[in-house]
Amino acid sequence: MILRNRLSTGAAALFFLLLLWQAPAFAGEEGVDFLSDDFYEYDLDDPELADPLEPLNRVVFQFNDTMYIWVLEPVATFYSHAVPLDLRECVNNFFRNLEEPVRFVNTLFQGRLADAGKVLARFLLNSTLGVYGLGDAATRVFDVPPVEATLGETLAHWGVGDGFYLVVPLYGSSTLRDFTGTIVDGFGMTPYYTWTDDIYLMGGVYVGKETSKLSMHLGEYDELKKVLFDPYISFRNAYFQYRNKLRDHPPAGPDNTLPESATD
Amino acid sequence: MSSFAKHAAVIVVVHLLITVLATVSTSAAVPDPVEQMRPVVDRIVRILTDPSLQGDDQCGKRRKMVMAAIRERFDFREMSKRVLGRQWRKLSEDEKQTFTGLFTTLLEHAYIGKIEDYSRQKVEFKGRRIKKNKAQVETVLVDGNVTIPVSYIMILKDNQWFAYDIVVENVSLVRNYMEQFSEIIRKNGFDSLVERMRVRIKELEAGSGKPCPTKTSISADRKGS
Numbered sequence: 001m002i003l004r005n006r007l008s009t010g011a012a013a014l015f016f017l018l019l020l021w022q023a024p025a026f027a028g029e030e031g032v033d034f035l036s037d038d039f040y041e042y043d044l045d046d047p048e049l050a051d052p053l054e055p056l057n058r059v060v061f062q063f064n065d066t067m068y069i070w071v072l073e074p075v076a077t078f079y080s081h082a083v084p085l086d087l088r089e090c091v092n093n094f095f096r097n098l099e100e101p102v103r104f105v106n107t108l109f110q111g112r113l114a115d116a117g118k119v120l121a122r123f124l125l126n127s128t129l130g131v132y133g134l135g136d137a138a139t140r141v142f143d144v145p146p147v148e149a150t151l152g153e154t155l156a157h158w159g160v161g162d163g164f165y166l167v168v169p170l171y172g173s174s175t176l177r178d179f180t181g182t183i184v185d186g187f188g189m190t191p192y193y194t195w196t197d198d199i200y201l202m203g204g205v206y207v208g209k210e211t212s213k214l215s216m217h218l219g220e221y222d223e224l225k226k227v228l229f230d231p232y233i234s235f236r237n238a239y240f241q242y243r244n245k246l247r248d249h250p251p252a253g254p255d256n257t258l259p260e261s262a263t264d
Numbered sequence: 265m266s267s268f269a270k271h272a273a274v275i276v277v278v279h280l281l282i283t284v285l286a287t288v289s290t291s292a293a294v295p296d297p298v299e300q301m302r303p304v305v306d307r308i309v310r311i312l313t314d315p316s317l318q319g320d321d322q323c324g325k326r327r328k329m330v331m332a333a334i335r336e337r338f339d340f341r342e343m344s345k346r347v348l349g350r351q352w353r354k355l356s357e358d359e360k361q362t363f364t365g366l367f368t369t370l371l372e373h374a375y376i377g378k379i380e381d382y383s384r385q386k387v388e389f390k391g392r393r394i395k396k397n398k399a400q401v402e403t404v405l406v407d408g409n410v411t412i413p414v415s416y417i418m419i420l421k422d423n424q425w426f427a428y429d430i431v432v433e434n435v436s437l438v439r440n441y442m443e444q445f446s447e448i449i450r451k452n453g454f455d456s457l458v459e460r461m462r463v464r465i466k467e468l469e470a471g472s473g474k475p476c477p478t479k480t481s482i483s484a485d486r487k488g489s
Contacts (some may be wrong), residue, residue: 034417034431035398040346040438085408226468227374229444229460237443238435245434 032244050164051236057167061232064172090134096146097126097133102188106149110157112249115147120148148246151181156247165236173239297399297418298427299391304337305387305403312380327376339426340368342419346428346438359454366461373468392487397426 030151032039051057080088100123107116122138129137138144155177163176174182228234282351308330311317317326344364345352352360390402390413397420416428417436429438448457 032434033395034400034429034436035393035395036417037346039436040442041349227370227464229441229464230447233444233447234440238439241435241439244431248434 032241032248050162052164053166057165058232060167060169060234063169064167065231066171068250089136093126093130093136094133094138097123097130099188100126100153102151102185103147103149105188106151106154106185107147107249109154110149112149115149115249118144119149150178151185153181153247155181165239178243192245294349294394295423295425296392296422297394297401297416298389300425301337301401301416301418303426304333307323307333308379309387317451330376337425337427339419339421339428340364340371342426342428343367343438347442347445348449349442349446351446351454355454359458362458363461366458366465369465370461372466373465397421400431401427 042082083091100119104116104123107113107119121142122144125138125142125144126133127138129135129141130207136146139146152175162178166176166179168174168179169191171179225231311326311329311333316322317329341360341364344360344367347367348355348363355363386406388404388406390404392402393400399418401416401418401421403414403416405414413433415431416427417431418425418427429436431437445457448460
């Protein structure tokens, strides 16, 4: 039964992928230079923000918005009061560590060999010295910072277009390609689900953690919406801008801080 | 002297002048944007942590002082110009001024409260990048173990750097507003945008009822700036 479910979800994912090969690639995914006036000029009507589902997306956005105020925010507030910060961090580290093999495969497929090495090192260090990944010894002791890599990005690397912008219920901003990738990446975690009973407990805490990560206090969120003219467009734009950052991997170099003085 | 020689001499002199001017303007060293930004940030921190300026009754005065400090290093006209993109060039000077005024007021209402919220955190200057007359000054806001990267995008005018965009976690404020505004302009026109801004400012001024939120304590534990 479980296998059949998995197969049919897999088939659906495959179908989406096939659909995506046809989809136009988004423009402007290359590095952004804020110092170039082009950044403030490029045409807003171009397909970069393909959003054919806008009416539907707006409905889901509204739904998420309501859920945020009535469910997620209270949960997050409760969680952050009930679970001490240290424990929240442990739980987060634990799940991040479980995801590292998936990340490793994605870095390889993206040809980011140095990053692949980092991910592998992190996994080995944290699984042993970090005690099953509860601590992040790799960052703290060995100065190997976390690396981001998702299937969505791997697909982008291989020329799969975003398809279109998607607001997913209870999940938020994504694109057809990226959300498909998220689902498939999630499969990479399934071997763990049979691991231990504790994983359900930790899973619950993790959901709380994810929620609180996004959380601003209710007042702040309200305030933010008050100064926006179209929260839907603002969030959509922020999503694309922020994603650019997650996918901007500086070629080599130990850190990505700006050089002290690079004048040209 | 033949007219050819005269011309040649003029050209030589002009070239000399240009070279001299060029070297002067570059070797007069572009001022360091970090060194110009830092004092403003420090001043804002001082205002927010000044014991004599604490409390709700001082709120109006405190905000006025913060805004004055911000205006020194922010160029709201440059900001407005970029927020409107192509639309800016189609506007008359009057319209440009109206828009700049409204946008400044809007940002003032929107974010000055935020600055007070963040005053308990530390600001660290990380570096700068200069490209011709533009500069990016990178800072991080440190709040416990969370760090938020905040960049100021600045333009050089008469040896002074002025910020015209704030980039938080790679999200440009200007670009974000630009997209919201362009939608309104495309659907309903520029005048409708101006009208909506006016209405929104009125709402913010009146509706909130408490333009100065209650701040119990603002500690002075900031360092590294």
